[in-house]
Each structure stands twice: as C-alpha cells, then as structure tokens.
Amino acid sequence: MQEAGIPHPRANHRETHMQPLDATQIKELIAGLDEGVALLDAERRVLEANPAFRELTGLAPGDRLDAPPFTDLPESGERRELAWMVAGRKRHCEVHVHALGGDLHALVCRDVSALRALESECKRLAAELSDQSLKDAETGVLTERGLTLVLESQVSRSRRYGNPLTLVVLGLYGRDLTPQTYPAVARILRDQLRWADVVARGEAGEFFLLLPETGGEDAARLVEKLQARLAAEFCDRDVWTLFGLAEWTRVDDERRLIRRARQHLQQAHARLSA
Known part of the structure; x- marks a missing residue:
C-alpha cells in the first residue's frame, strides 16, 4: 500500500527525449x-x-x-x-x-602548425650541429657550445611568439661517480624526454635540458620524475643529483639563461650543504 503523502515512483513518470539542437x-x-x-x-x-x-x-x-x-x-x-x-x-x-x-x-x-615548425627547426639545427666539436665524445649529447647555438634559436622564437621555454641543469655528485656514469645518465635523459627537447653536457660536466614549449611548473614536474628515475638507477651506489631550473623571461638571452640555471643549481647545493 502506498503511504500517504509519498507519491508512487511512477506517479509523475514522463518519457523524456533529447531535443535536437537547432x-x-x-x-x-x-x-x-x-x-x-x-x-x-x-x-x-x-x-x-x-x-x-x-x-x-x-x-x-x-x-x-x-x-x-x-x-x-x-x-x-x-x-x-x-x-x-x-x-x-x-x-x-x-x-x-x-x-x-x-x-x-x-x-x-x-x-599543429607550430609543432611542425618546431620539428623542422630542430631538424635544421641537428644538421648544423653535426660538427663533432659540438657533440660530447663521452656521452654523444651536445656540448655547451652546441647548446648555446640551439638556445639562441629557441630564445629568438620565444621572444617572437611568447612561447614558454625552460632550461634545467643537472649536477651529479657522490663517491661512486665513474666515467661510465655519464653515458648512463645521458641515455636515461634522452629516453625520458620528448623529441623536441635537447640534452647537452656543460663545461663543468653537468647536464643541461632545454625544454621548448614548457613553463616552469611543468619543468618542475619533469624534474621530480627524472630524480625518481635516476635514484632508482643508482640506488646501490653513492651517486645523487641536484637540479637548477630557469624559466625564460624577456630579459634573458641564451648566456644569461644558462647563467641563471647554474646559479639555481649552486643555490640548491648550498642549501643542502648548510
């Protein structure tokens, strides 16, 4: 029996149909x-x-x-x-x-025109960077000179179109660093990054990651992912990493951006040592 005051579930049932949009x-x-x-x-x-x-x-x-x-x-x-x-x-x-x-x-x-233009630019730069003096013999990635040439082009592009650009520097530390450590790290970085990203090795042995179309927050998330991957790779050895990150601003040229990324790495190391 239906209780007073409570309508039967079917009492107000009406068929409804979606009306087509005009x-x-x-x-x-x-x-x-x-x-x-x-x-x-x-x-x-x-x-x-x-x-x-x-x-x-x-x-x-x-x-x-x-x-x-x-x-x-x-x-x-x-x-x-x-x-x-x-x-x-x-x-x-x-x-x-x-x-x-x-x-x-x-x-x-x-x-996707911007992506195809970026891909074309990367291919053009790759052809220019075939010079052996621009490739690190130990790891196969770009030297700092090669990075500067690529960064000059990417900074010009960001300045023209306002696209985000971030440079990350990775420092390696620990008692178990060997000549084999650096090629292993270079391989991991290349595997983890996109085709448009650029890996380079600095004059002090650090690694640089040039990330076109990437803002600071996205770059920070990538850094966390890379830290976890490298920690897993060297979990049984005394090898550890620190990162510095610099997001491009309109006052940056390629050399200033490299300098700021290095400064942030130095600050991270100073905080750890304090």
Whole structure:
C-alpha cells in the first residue's frame, strides 16, 4: 500500500527525449572553441563553422569541401593530419570527423602548425650541429657550445611568439661517480624526454635540458620524475643529483639563461650543504 503523502515512483513518470539542437544553438556551442569546428551535410557542404575553423581553412558556411586536401578526409572516428595553404601560410592540422546522426557530421581541425615548425627547426639545427666539436665524445649529447647555438634559436622564437621555454641543469655528485656514469645518465635523459627537447653536457660536466614549449611548473614536474628515475638507477651506489631550473623571461638571452640555471643549481647545493 502506498503511504500517504509519498507519491508512487511512477506517479509523475514522463518519457523524456533529447531535443535536437537547432542551427543557432550549434553556432553558439562551437563559437568559443579553440579548435576549428564545422557542421557538414551529406554533400560535404559547410552548414555552420566557428571562427577558428574559418581562420584555419578559409572556408565559410555554404562552401563545399570538394577540393584537396579536404577530399581526403578520414572516416568517422579516425584522425588524419592534413596540410594546406591559407592566405599565403601553410597550415598543418590534425582533423577528425564525428557522425552526428542522419546525414550530419562534425569536422574538427586542431592546428599543429607550430609543432611542425618546431620539428623542422630542430631538424635544421641537428644538421648544423653535426660538427663533432659540438657533440660530447663521452656521452654523444651536445656540448655547451652546441647548446648555446640551439638556445639562441629557441630564445629568438620565444621572444617572437611568447612561447614558454625552460632550461634545467643537472649536477651529479657522490663517491661512486665513474666515467661510465655519464653515458648512463645521458641515455636515461634522452629516453625520458620528448623529441623536441635537447640534452647537452656543460663545461663543468653537468647536464643541461632545454625544454621548448614548457613553463616552469611543468619543468618542475619533469624534474621530480627524472630524480625518481635516476635514484632508482643508482640506488646501490653513492651517486645523487641536484637540479637548477630557469624559466625564460624577456630579459634573458641564451648566456644569461644558462647563467641563471647554474646559479639555481649552486643555490640548491648550498642549501643542502648548510
């Protein structure tokens, strides 16, 4: 028996259905997204497009995707990188398509042009740095001279575009340091870092880690990860590490950034010795 004052669970039951969004709602939904988003019909005609999509592609509602590279769009649920020219500038975008039901699809474009430009710059620098005087013979990483050349380019890029850049210096200490320790550390650093990051060995035997597109907080998290990895590697030997970290500011050139990173390492060592 139903208790007084307590409605039966089914008493106010109503079937509810999701109402499809109209064109205005879709336009408002995608307008503020950082990624380029367009709504396509069955004929690949753009029905709606946010500002980011228009800037990335040069296309607007009413246009059809019937010319390369848009004739090579991925299947729904897949991703593919495409490149095209817009207003005299080459764009690299990771694109994927989502089926929305019926004949409607959403085309999403994520701009990866900056990453591809960085990759190209790194390859160019690698070719320039093939000179043996710029490579450390013991570890195979860059020398400090090589680091300075790469850092000069990266500082110029950060100054131009405002991208974050951090330089980390790693000092090695302990009674069990041997000539074999340094190549082992270099190998671990290369394994743990991204392709765009640069490892170098300083004139005093320390290691430098140049981290493009990385702010101070992210670099600090990476340092914690590296400390744990190196501690595990040398857990049975008296080898330990200290790090200094300098995030690029607009008053820094490459030499000042190296100097600040070294100063922070020295301060860390002084605190430990106090």
